[in-house]
Amino acid sequence: MTDIFGVPIAVLLGQLLLGLINGSFYALLSLGLAIIFGxxxxxxFAHGAFYMLGGFAAWLLLSSLGLGYWETLVIAPLVVGALGAVVERLFLKRLYRIDHLYSLLLTFGIALMLEGLFRHVFGAAGKPYPIPPSLTGGINLGFMFLPMYRAWVIVASLAVCLATWLAIERTRLGAYLRAATENPSLVQAFGINVPLMLTLTYAFCVGLAGFAGALAAPLYQVSPGMGSSIIIVVFAVVVIGGMGSIGGAIVTALALGVIEGLTKTFYPAASSIAVFVVMVLVILIRPSGLFSREA
Amino acid sequence: MNSTTATSSLTAPRRLRTTGGLLLALVAVLMIGAPLAIYPLFLIKILCFALFAAAFNLVLGYAGLLSFGHAAFFGGAAYVAAHAAKVWQLPFELAVLAGTAFAAFLGLAFGTLAIRRHGIYFAMITLALAQMIYFMAVQMPFTGGEDGIQAVPRGYLLGIVDLRNITAMYYTVLGGTVLGLVIIWRTVNSPFGHILSAIRENETRVTSLGLKPERYKLIAFTLSAALSGFAGSLKAIAFQLASLVDVTWHMSGEVILMTLLGGMGTLIGPIVGASIVVGLEHFLSTSGLPITFIIGLFFVVCVMMFRRGVFGELKALLDRPRA
Incomplete structure (x- = not known):
């Protein structure tokens, strides 16, 4: 039994692994989107652009400062997060009181600005980023070859997702956050600085996107368009999962990555639209999304 | 889209009406004489985008639905019209009709799906659905991939007027645009249009009056999609080209900017916005400045500083009672 529907099992597992990796990136991004929305x-909309920024930060730190992978993985998200804090303080903050379609349009504009700027300065072509020496090579599992870096990406992003989830569900700070989602003025009345909390939340989630970008740099090339191509898929993921639950967002993201991988194996032509087809089905069957609390 | 766009034609003062009438007459004279002074193909581009933005404004400005996927209708119809004219060798009118019908059908399908969710989700769903159309356009053989459909024959208007003559093409597109704008104007000022605005302001209340908001939204969305497709079809035939550019999410964003910049929820606004954006891009294309960056900058400035848009601010200025 080495074939499934005419596809060698090693190829199938390879695509599943790729799907799982894509799924981990979707998870990091949709998690941030869901928390920001909550x-x-x-x-x-700028989430994709911040992901791209993370990738470029990693590439720039390596190519101009010669910093290693591990330092980069810490610094890139911090840089992106700091920029996020500036965006929140300067722009988003002023739009909370009006229709939230305006904040969507604002972040869309910021995404266009960042993408346009990077395309202008660095060109549209991808920039290669080498896999760090400590993570080259791979493990032979007997039935397939598992490259080390890919395994690391899945482990690292899942660990970060899980830690974020635990921090929100189990810690005191997380409790404040959840309370502020329900009733910000009451939480503020208890002496908690809600505006600061909002800024930090935005910075943190955008930093997660930057982390994902830095993590993705050695796998895919770093290019100005990498953000906009992933953000639309992540939107579909968020529509499918519903933004009510953080755990739901992570599970949906991984599942859709795997579905995409499977489509690539059995019917490659449809792989780019697989997620969207699932979205259509979910809207027809369960309009509010799989894990949503809204009616 | 609450208080900022609340002024409907019902509350517009008479003074504004007369000013508007005079302005309209002036614009009509200018548009008829324009090809003498300005390159007609550039004018055709402005007209097509003005109609596209006005059609888009029907859902954003009047029904309060932010669609992030209107490029699918505009660009999708362009492909169908170009294919109909080139491969099926249909006459001009039927090719445009085929494109429009396709967009209407697509709009009905998108609308049925997206209207099941509200607000922000509506935007994300339309964006995702339009991206699906984009990927299909990339892969399907009849669209010609990166090359698009080129050298589309323009044909003859009513079998008589040769549209290879650029001036004849211009007046045909002008006629089509005016027809589309009249349809939008009639829709907005009909009881149907007033119910749409009511849904935008307070959907629950409209439901409590015994009306079904979903049905109204779906009709408006389909009409908007059909008119966007009409604009896209005209553009494809006039430029003899249907390409991937018109189905990208950038295009969906651009039409939002045109409407926002000109003033959403007004009839003239989107036309003003479209002229500004098309003119700006024309100017920038030779300057070497990054267009995407500047479009994004316009978005940020519009959202932060003048949400009523150019025409909306002007209207507010005229509406203000004199001291």
Whole structure:
């Protein structure tokens, strides 16, 4: 039994692994989107651009400062997060009181600006980023070859997702956050600095996107368009999962990555639209999304 | 889209009406004489985008639905019209009709799906659905991939007027645009249009009056999609080209900017916005400045500083009672 429907099992597992990796990136991004939406009531269109920024930060730190992979993995998200904090303080903050379609349009504009700027400065072509020496090579599992870096990507992103989830569900700070989502003025009345909390939340989630971008740099090339191509798929993921639950967002993201991988194996022509087809089905069957709390 | 766009034609003062009438007459004279002074193909581009933005404004400005996927209708119809004219060798009118019908059908399908969710989700769903159309356009053989459908024959208007003559093509597109704008104007000022605005302001209340908001939204969305397709079809035939550019999400964003910049929820606004954006791009294309960056900058400035748009601010200025 080495073939499934005419596809060698090693190829199938390879595509599943790729799907799982894509799924981990979707998870990191949709997690951030869901938290930002829950706290700030903002759909952050710029999330993809911040992901791209993370990738470029990693590439720039390596190529101009010669910093290693591990330092980069810490610094890139911090840089992106700091920029996010500036965006929140300067722009988003002023839009909380009006229709949230405006904040969507604002972040869309910011995404266009970032993408346009990077395309202008660095060109449209991808920039290669080498896999760090400590993570080259791979493990032979007997039935397939598992490259080390890919295994690391899945482990790292799942660990970060899980830690974020635990921090929100189990810690005191997380409890404040959840309370502020329900009733910000009451939480503020208890002496908690809600505006600061909003800024930090936005910065943190955008930092997660930057982390994903830095993590993705050695796998895919770093290019100005990498953000906009992933953000639309992540939107579909968010529509499918519904933004009510963080755990739901992670599970949906991984599942859709795997579905995409499977489609690539059995019917490659449809792989780019697989997620969207699932979205259509979910809207027809369960309009509010799989894990949503809204009616 | 609450208070900022609340002024409907019902509350518009008479002074504005007369000013508007005079302005309209002036614009009509200018548009008829324009090909003498300006390159007609550039004018055709402005007209097509003005109609596209006005059609888009029907859902954003009047029904309060932010669609992020209107490029699918515009660009999708362009492909169908170009294919109909080139491969099926249909006459001009039927090719445009085929494109429009396709967009209407697509709009009905998108609308049925997206209207099941509200607000922000509506935007994300339309964006995702349009991206699906984009990927299909990339892969399907009849669209010609990166090359698009080129050298589309323009044909003859009513079998008589040769549209290879650029001036004849211009007046045909002008006629089509005016027809589309009249349809939008009639729709907005009909009881149907008033119910749409009511849904935008307070959907629950409209439901409590015994009306079905979903049905109204779906009709408006389909009409908007059909008119966007009409604009796209005209553009494809006039430029003899249907390409991937018109189905990208950038295009969906651009039409939002045109409407926002000109003033959403007004009839003239989107036309003003379309002229500004098309003119700006024309100017920038030779300057070497990054267009995407500047379009994004316009978005940020519009959202932060003048949400009523150019025409909306002007209207507010005229509406203000004199001291």
């Amino acid at each position: 706290m700030l009531n903002v759909i952050n």
